[in-house]
Amino acid sequence: MSSQDGCAVLIALEFLRGFAEDKMCGKCLPCMLGVAQMVDILEAITKGEGKEEDIRMLEAISSAAVDTARCKLGKDAAGFILESLATSREEYEEHIDEKHCAKKSCEALINYSIIPERCTLCGVCKEVCPVDAVVGEKLIPYLSDNRPYYIREKKCNRCGECLAVCEAGAIEVV
Ligand code: SF4
Ligand code: SF4
Ligand code: SF4
Incomplete structure (x- = not known):
């Protein structure tokens, strides 16, 4: 994923929504609940309602899913979020701390x-x-x-x- 192409937070959100709709089977909790929780958190961040602890929460949830999800699909999806957090952390922080989307992609923030x-x-x-x-x-x-x-x-x-x-x-x- 390139953080140059678009807003990393929005990309992560759309990726997880797509995964939940098209690929997730719902047979194991770390993936099913983890994805639902991460979608809620990411949605809030894109609306300018992110909280200080959100990045830590996303890291914890995605790490747990990487470790415990039953199949590769779930592990890869969680891994995508972990990578996004690692490579675009500043963008996440900017959304949460300054309510600012530098890529001008998050509608509530422009x-x-x-x-x-x-x-x-x-x-x-x-x-x-x-x-x-x-x-x-x-x-x-x-x-x-x-x-x-x-x-x-x-x-x-x-x-x-x-x-x-x-x-x-x-x-x-x-
Ligand atoms: S990790 Fe695999 S088995 Fe578990 S809910 Fe996700 S897609 Fe289904
Ligand atoms: S009124 Fe001004 S801002 Fe609106 S379309 Fe015309 S030039 Fe653009
Ligand atoms: S002002 Fe421009 S962006 Fe806003 S609702 Fe009207 S056409 Fe759409």
């Missing part, structure tokens, strides 16, 4: 924002926003007091539609 200096007041972002989170007025040449565009954080569901359509590159993920 916001979309309009850069006023770049915005051409075209209004396309407002048109595509599914939840009416964008506020502002299109440029009318003879008016000098157009209401500038901005995104209401509380309404935004982080769908990314506005970012995709803004040709001026005026929307950033922060």
Whole structure:
């Protein structure tokens, strides 16, 4: 796994969810319970609700599963998490301590924002926003007091539609 490719915490979470859905048979507890516990912990971390002891807990649970899971599938899955913790520990700590996702992947930890200096007041972002989170007025040449565009954080569901359509590159993920 390369920590360069995406958020390590999110990759670990999606890996375990996929494993639980497609491969885990549920015949032994260290794997079944361990995966469920790790999914809960990882989910909380990606939502900015991680706790100080979470990394230690993940290490303990995955180590136990590596040692005691009945088959190679479970051991390998737990081993994947151990490796992720070892190679990307700083990323986990950043999510937990600073509620920050440097890869801008964890939806609960990012916001979309309009850069006023770049915005051409075209209004396309407002048109595509599914939840009416964008506020502002299109440029009318003879008016000098157009209401500038901005995104209401509380309404935004982080769908990314506005970012995709803004040709001026005026929307950033922060
Ligand atoms: S370790 Fe193997 S046997 Fe045990 S629940 Fe996981 S997949 Fe099933
Ligand atoms: S799409 Fe971009 S340029 Fe157009 S109003 Fe929105 S932020 Fe401004
Ligand atoms: S990310 Fe989606 S919900 Fe948020 S402002 Fe952009 S279009 Fe609207």
